[in-house]
Amino acid sequence: MTVLRVVVLTGSGISAESGIPTFRGSEGLWRSFSPEELATPEAFKRDPTLVWEWYLWRKSLIAHAEPNEGHNALVKLENRLGDDFFLITQNVDGLHQKAGSRRLLELHGNIWRVRCLSCSAVYCDYRTEMDKLPPSCIRCGGLVRPDVVWFGEAIDEKALEVAFRWSSSCSIFVSAGTSAVVYPAAELPYIAKRSGAKLVEINPEETPISTIADVIIREPASRGVKKLLEML
Numbered sequence: 001m002t003v004l005r006v007v008v009l010t011g012s013g014i015s016a017e018s019g020i021p022t023f024r025g026s027e028g029l030w031r032s033f034s035p036e037e038l039a040t041p042e043a044f045k046r047d048p049t050l051v052w053e054w055y056l057w058r059k060s061l062i063a064h065a066e067p068n069e070g071h072n073a074l075v076k077l078e079n080r081l082g083d084d085f086f087l088i089t090q091n092v093d094g095l096h097q098k099a100g101s102r103r104l105l106e107l108h109g110n111i112w113r114v115r116c117l118s119c120s121a122v123y124c125d126y127r128t129e130m131d132k133l134p135p136s137c138i139r140c141g142g143l144v145r146p147d148v149v150w151f152g153e154a155i156d157e158k159a160l161e162v163a164f165r166w167s168s169s170c171s172i173f174v175s176a177g178t179s180a181v182v183y184p185a186a187e188l189p190y191i192a193k194r195s196g197a198k199l200v201e202i203n204p205e206e207t208p209i210s211t212i213a214d215v216i217i218r219e220p221a222s223r224g225v226k227k228l229l230e231m232l
């Protein structure tokens with residue numbers, strides 16, 4: 001009997017129904033900037049205040065957002081499968097934890113954490129407004145940045161190792177609400193497929209992995225994950 005071991009990779013599409021703009025949709029624009037112009041170390045070096053203003057805007061959207069049926073259905077799946085379930089998210093919004101997911105890896109960090117560029121302190125900062133921008137470290141007064149992974153930055157090696165290990169040892173890999181174009185996360189469905197897993201895609205639109213998917217659920221994540229639960 002094949003053991004059902006399920007890995008789910010989520011992207012910003014799963015949080016779209018909670019009112020948080022996706023990265024690449026036109027609704028993701030803030031002022032006239034796309035996230036790809038702001039979520040970079042270069043942008044932060046050039047204008048940390050501008051980058052922080054954008055993050056405060058995103059934080060205030062996220063602060064008011066609640067997990068949706070997609071997040072909730074993934075908690076049900078985790079409860080059903082226990083140790084044979086693992087969730088990998090590219091989202092930094094924390095909505096999976098808020099929904100109750102525990103077996104979770106946040107590959108791109110978490111927007112509620114900050115990191116000091118001088119003393120490397122990492123701590124939570126839940127403010128959505130700040131008197132002084134950019135903010136200073138509570139420990140040493142140095143410049144702090146959001147503790148998230150930006151374009152061109154490496155993902156924590158250990159986190160990546162965990163993601164690769166799960167992807168290469170699951171029997172079903174589900175890609176939900178991601179455009180599957182940002183590496184190394186975009187590599188995970190291919191690793192799973194090469195290792196013999198069945199690949200499921202949940203996305204209202206086609207993506208580069210649609211051509212190798214075994215099952216395609218062309219639905220928003222809220223309905224799509226519930227369908228997946230019925231299928232398993």
Ligand code: OAD
Pocket residue numbers: 010011012013014016017022023024025035039090091108149150151176177178179180181182202203204205207219220221222
């Ligand atoms: P994208 O904006 O690239 O893609 C969002 C995907 O969600 C698209 O494929 C949409 O079709 C799909 N989508 C939209 N609404 C949906 C819904 N209701 N249900 C399911 N899917 C829906 O966002 P990501 O794939 O998350 O990284 O982007 C990946 C990474 O690139 C992000 O984590 C971020 C970004 O740049 C970094 O900042 C490093």
